[in-house]
Amino acid sequence: MTLVEQIQLLAQQKEEKIWQLNQKVWEYAELNWQEFRSAEATALALEEEGFTVTRNAANLPTAIVAHYGTQGPTIGFLGEYDALPGLSQQAGCPEHQVLETGAAGHGCGHSMLGAGAFGAAVLLKELIANGTITAQVEFFGCPAEEDGAGKAHMAREGLFQHLDAIFTWHPDSANHVMGTSTLAVMGVEYSFTGITAHAAGAPYAGRSALDAAELMNVGCNYLREHMIPEAKLHYAYRDTGGTAPNVVPAHAALHYYIRAPKVSQMLELFQRVNKVAQGAALMTETQVKWKVIDACSDFIPNRPLSQLLAESLAELGAPAFDEQDQQLAKKFQATIPERQQQENLSNSCLSSGLRYADYQGLALDNHTPAYIHQPQHAEMGSTDVGDASYCAPTAQCYLACCALGTGGHTWQFTAQSNSSIGKKGTIQAAKVMALAAAKAASSPEQLALAKQEFLQDVPNGYTCPLPAPEQKEGEQ
Numbered sequence: 001m002t003l004v005e006q007i008q009l010l011a012q013q014k015e016e017k018i019w020q021l022n023q024k025v026w027e028y029a030e031l032n033w034q035e036f037r038s039a040e041a042t043a044l045a046l047e048e049e050g051f052t053v054t055r056n057a058a059n060l061p062t063a064i065v066a067h068y069g070t071q072g073p074t075i076g077f078l079g080e081y082d083a084l085p086g087l088s089q090q091a092g093c094p095e096h097q098v099l100e101t102g103a104a105g106h107g108c109g110h111s112m113l114g115a116g117a118f119g120a121a122v123l124l125k126e127l128i129a130n131g132t133i134t135a136q137v138e139f140f141g142c143p144a145e146e147d148g149a150g151k152a153h154m155a156r157e158g159l160f161q162h163l164d165a166i167f168t169w170h171p172d173s174a175n176h177v178m179g180t181s182t183l184a185v186m187g188v189e190y191s192f193t194g195i196t197a198h199a200a201g202a203p204y205a206g207r208s209a210l211d212a213a214e215l216m217n218v219g220c221n222y223l224r225e226h227m228i229p230e231a232k233l234h235y236a237y238r239d240t241g242g243t244a245p246n247v248v249p250a251h252a253a254l255h256y257y258i259r260a261p262k263v264s265q266m267l268e269l270f271q272r273v274n275k276v277a278q279g280a281a282l283m284t285e286t287q288v289k290w291k292v293i294d295a296c297s298d299f300i301p302n303r304p305l306s307q308l309l310a311e312s313l314a315e316l317g318a319p320a321f322d323e324q325d326q327q328l329a330k331k332f333q334a335t336i337p338e339r340q341q342q343e344n345l346s347n348s349c350l351s352s353g354l355r356y357a358d359y360q361g362l363a364l365d366n367h368t369p370a371y372i373h374q375p376q377h378a379e380m381g382s383t384d385v386g387d388a389s390y391c392a393p394t395a396q397c398y399l400a401c402c403a404l405g406t407g408g409h410t411w412q413f414t415a416q417s418n419s420s421i422g423k424k425g426t427i428q429a430a431k432v433m434a435l436a437a438a439k440a441a442s443s444p445e446q447l448a449l450a451k452q453e454f455l456q457d458v459p460n461g462y463t464c465p466l467p468a469p470e471q472k473e474g475e476q
């Protein structure tokens with residue numbers, strides 16, 4: 001039996017178990033750092049499959065690491081399981097029908113992401129157990145991808161450094177292997193403290209923290225012209241200092257996101273934004289403190305491993321959607337404006353080399369594009385997979401789990417994350433990653449090439465952009 005035939009057969013045997021894990025996690029729909037039931041369900045499923053599971057990995061209550069095997073190269077799979085606030089939606093339903101008002105939902109498909117990575121780990125374990133390959137497999141249950149950068153915390157504790165290869169995936173509407181980079185990002189809270197006073201009676205006695213926050217934003221808007229063009233700044237008010245116009249606000253706070261193509265550029269920009277905050281405090285005679293909330297690195301796609309993923313995708317093919325799936329996908333597409341479908345596909349097009357027109361007329365993707373290595377292009381988002389990619393050679397694929405043009409973080413995505421469409425994409429993702437991993441594990445040459453490229457890309461090793469807890473805050 002060929003490797004592909006073995007994986008097809010094993011996947012048939014494990015399919016229901018993989019999908020049941022998705023359904024559990026989808027129903028729990030737990031937010032970042034709160035994924036207690038999701039992590040436990042994943043840990044139990046891994047234990048049933050013979051893995052040794054470490055809970056509370058990296059001292060994070062909802063992080064797990066599972067290990068199987070005793071010899072050979074170590075292959076890691078990254079799973080996630082956090083949901084998004086306010087995206088509750090009925091499973092498989094192509095109309096906006098909330099399950100529970102205000103509740104969280106899997107609008108980014110991380111329930112599938114975790115289950116698919118679990119599936120890949122289980123399939124690889126079976127190939128080790130039946131003597132087809134010699135390797136060790138590790139599954140990482142990574143918390144708080146949406147907000148909190150769980151993998152950066154895990155990377156800081158050295159959980160990924162020993163791996164020979166890392167494979168992961170993300171549910172998408174189009175099949176492709178990611179050859180692009182992502183932006184490094186840092187979330188920082190700036191809190192200003194002033195002196196309150198009667199705004200009409202004694203304004204000269206007051207020092208407005210809100211003025212300082214406003215001036216910081218003005219300063220950053222001027223800073224934009226003098227940043228590298230790919231860098232981005234976004235801000236939101238966390239605290240406007242109160243609701244009474246006749247009181248000088250003694251406190252105000254801003255939440256900044258600082259993004260740049262490389263983590264080193266992001267850290268430089270962070271220092272410049274700090275200077276603007278200091279300037280605003282100086283002008284208003286207030287004090288400013290900053291606190292890093294989270295941070296993650298840019299993604300470095302590893303070419304040899306990514307090529308293995310793309311080859312495996314081509315050999316196994318796109319998920320085999322049936323007529324019923326096509327009809328359901330058309331109903332979802334009908335709820336998304338054409339322009340938005342186009343925008344939602346833009347990152348996929350960048351990676352796959354296909355144009356939007358190539359997808360037109362299709363409800364579900366049937367392409368298996370070749371790999372295009374273009375790390376100089378950064379997608380306009382961020383992921384903490386970046387931190388793993390600074391620790392070991394990493395590759396990431398995307399499998400169609402929803403109608404073409406479905407956007408992430410939407411009710412449509414939540415619905416399809418627990419549908420027959422999502423199921424076929426998730427099982428296919430498990431197979432594609434397991435095949436690529438089995439090929440890598442049985443080819444010392446491929447692993448050596450992956451390592452060689454990794455050392456060229458990350459000559460100075462990994463520096464976690466999350467500061468150590470005692471250095472998280474600064475003030476002026």
Ligand SMILES: [Zn+2]
Pocket residue numbers: 108109110145170
């Ligand atoms: Zn996601």
